[in-house]
Amino acid sequence: MNTSERAPYRAFTTAQMTLTAIMAAVLCILGPLSIPIPVSPVPITLTNLAIYFSVCILGWKLGTVSYLIYLAIGLMGLPVFSSFGSGFGKLLGPTGGYLIGFIFMALICGLFFEKCSSKALLFLGLVLGSLVNYAFGTAWLAAQANLTFSQALWAGVIPYLPADLIKILLAVWLAPGLRRKVFRGTGTLVA
Numbered sequence: 001m002n003t004s005e006r007a008p009y010r011a012f013t014t015a016q017m018t019l020t021a022i023m024a025a026v027l028c029i030l031g032p033l034s035i036p037i038p039v040s041p042v043p044i045t046l047t048n049l050a051i052y053f054s055v056c057i058l059g060w061k062l063g064t065v066s067y068l069i070y071l072a073i074g075l076m077g078l079p080v081f082s083s084f085g086s087g088f089g090k091l092l093g094p095t096g097g098y099l100i101g102f103i104f105m106a107l108i109c110g111l112f113f114e115k116c117s118s119k120a121l122l123f124l125g126l127v128l129g130s131l132v133n134y135a136f137g138t139a140w141l142a143a144q145a146n147l148t149f150s151q152a153l154w155a156g157v158i159p160y161l162p163a164d165l166i167k168i169l170l171a172v173w174l175a176p177g178l179r180r181k182v183f184r185g186t187g188t189l190v191a
Helices: 014-030 047-058 060-075 088-092 096-115 119-145 149-156 158-183
Strands: none
Touching (some): 014 047, 047 158, 088 096, 119 149
């Protein structure tokens, strides 16, 4: 294949890079805020809410990139993970599976947002993405804490379902309007 047959490379625009950085910053601000729950080593965080908004505003590509930037910042040692944690120790600890699962959650939620025009399908996509994240997090928590999958599910998912449902409903209700405000009807930020 010669160079004239290749698909043209599309570089990120300045606006795309700026909004991706802003959403990564929002993740860095909301990610450390957490509410510990006595029955679980996994706190309630706003990370998933920030990811829902990120992918619903930026789309699956840039929304996922904003999460990967956040993850890299935390792995480099800045305290942006839940409970102001950071570093590879957090990734290898009981909540590390959720940090990995968020990557796939962002991809799935963002794809549903881009491909589905109804709020019902967006809701379904956010739920599906969350279920994938729960699967990663639960499996990792079970391995790290020497629990059965069922015990890890009760410790790391079940107590959080009401709060996560509220976050999903907020994202479904507010994110499309925020996207319209960001783009002001131009739709020019498509990656």
